[in-house]
Amino acid sequence: MSDYEYMSGFGSFFSSEDKRCPNSLPIGQNSPQICPYGLYAEQLSGTAFTAPRKENLRSWLYRIRPSVMHEPFLPFAGKTGLCTDLNTRPPNPNQMRWKPFDIPLNDRINFVEGLHTVCGSDDIHCNNGIAIHVYLCTISMEKTAFYNSDGDFLIVPQKGVLEITTEFGKLKVKPNEICVIPQGIRYSVNITEPSRGYILEVYNNHFQLPDLGPIGANGLANPRDFKTPVAWFEDNEKEFQIISKYQGQLFTATQSHSPFDVVAWHGNYVPYKYDLSNFMVINSVSFDHCDPSIFTVLTCPSLRAGTAVADFVIFPPRWAVQEHTFRPPYYHRKILLLKLHFHKPFDSLE
Numbered sequence: 008m009s010d011y012e013y014m015s016g017f018g019s020f021f022s023s024e025d026k027r028c029p030n031s032l033p034i035g036q037n038s039p040q041i042c043p044y045g046l047y048a049e050q051l052s053g054t055a056f057t058a059p060r061k062e063n064l065r066s067w068l069y070r071i072r073p074s075v076m077h078e079p080f081l082p083f084a085g086k087t088g089l090c091t092d093l094n095t096r097p098p099n100p101n102q103m104r105w106k107p108f109d110i111p112l113n114d115r116i117n118f119v120e121g122l123h124t125v126c127g128s129d130d131i132h133c134n135n136g137i138a139i140h141v142y143l144c145t146i147s148m149e150k151t152a153f154y155n156s157d158g159d160f161l162i163v164p165q166k167g168v169l170e171i172t173t174e175f176g177k178l179k180v181k182p183n184e185i186c187v188i189p190q191g192i193r194y195s196v197n198i199t200e201p202s203r204g205y206i207l208e209v210y211n212n213h214f215q216l217p218d219l220g221p222i223g224a225n226g227l228a229n230p231r232d233f234k235t236p237v238a239w240f241e242d243n244e245k246e247f248q249i250i251s252k253y254q255g256q257l258f259t260a261t262q263s264h265s266p267f268d269v270v271a272w273h274g275n276y277v278p279y280k281y282d283l284s285n286f287m288v289i290n291s292v293s294f295d296h297c298d299p300s301i302f303t304v305l306t307c308p309s310l311r312a313g314t315a316v317a318d319f320v321i322f323p324p325r326w327a328v329q330e331h332t333f334r335p336p337y338y339h340r341k342i343l344l345l346k347l348h349f350h351k352p353f354d355s356l357e
Contacts, residue, residue, distance in 0.1 A: 011179045013234035023238040024271035031271040053276035066274025083257035088123030091255030110201045117148045118196035140206040147197035154193040156253040158210040167202025176236025186280040214305040228304045232285040288325040
């Protein structure tokens, strides 16, 4: 049996319990006076309690020890390439792209230490805007867990497989796959080779599937192809380091047990992954190019109807059979909701 098992669906209500502890999910209520196996019930909210039902995100976790059992958080003293003052950078209206980032093969750097900000916009303190990072790591996160208090991470591996242990279970994410770790969920990243990839961070909202409109009921990224891990736990009393990203800064606390001690859970606020090869491409078969929004995998909507804070768009292999049409897609200019400010790690922008 594989170490990685998943449930299918996007935005669904899931429930899962580790097979080693059958009947560990309470029946008929969320917080009984005594939970099965003496577990502790905790709710993890991804929205306000009073958010509309169709938007409300939350999960109930049943764990061996309360997650608040840790020492006070202190400023992180390790390496970091995160930038929190992007709005103080001078603007630059030129077109830019970044070169591949070199992996520091001679350094021992884990996923968190290898985070480097490329660009971003708006105010992290007001939960508004986005940031784009790269990660470069050469070692696994040993006895270390990370969570982001600022927003969701959409992680795009470019080199190397990520073996991600979360409070909800385990994900294995390969190049040509993506994963989303929502705000507040703790996880640890293991690798088997030096690894590199990109991260889109959103502060305002959570990622959603785009509306299909006249396309109909099916197409683009289909909900059934998204995978959420089944429950898995470890019970040990070894010291763990918990790293928190809070208002752009890193903080660290120690605790005397693993944070991955959730025996069972249910809810719709979950981590998930998606194989980009399952994307159903829609394209023109007569003339001209479709607008690039037709290639949207996930979107993070803003308060302005029809306008996203950020879209994750791919251009996969596909047939292009238009008649009397210039083959490369058209160049276009647009008014952006967000103005990006660029940070220059490793002088990699040109």
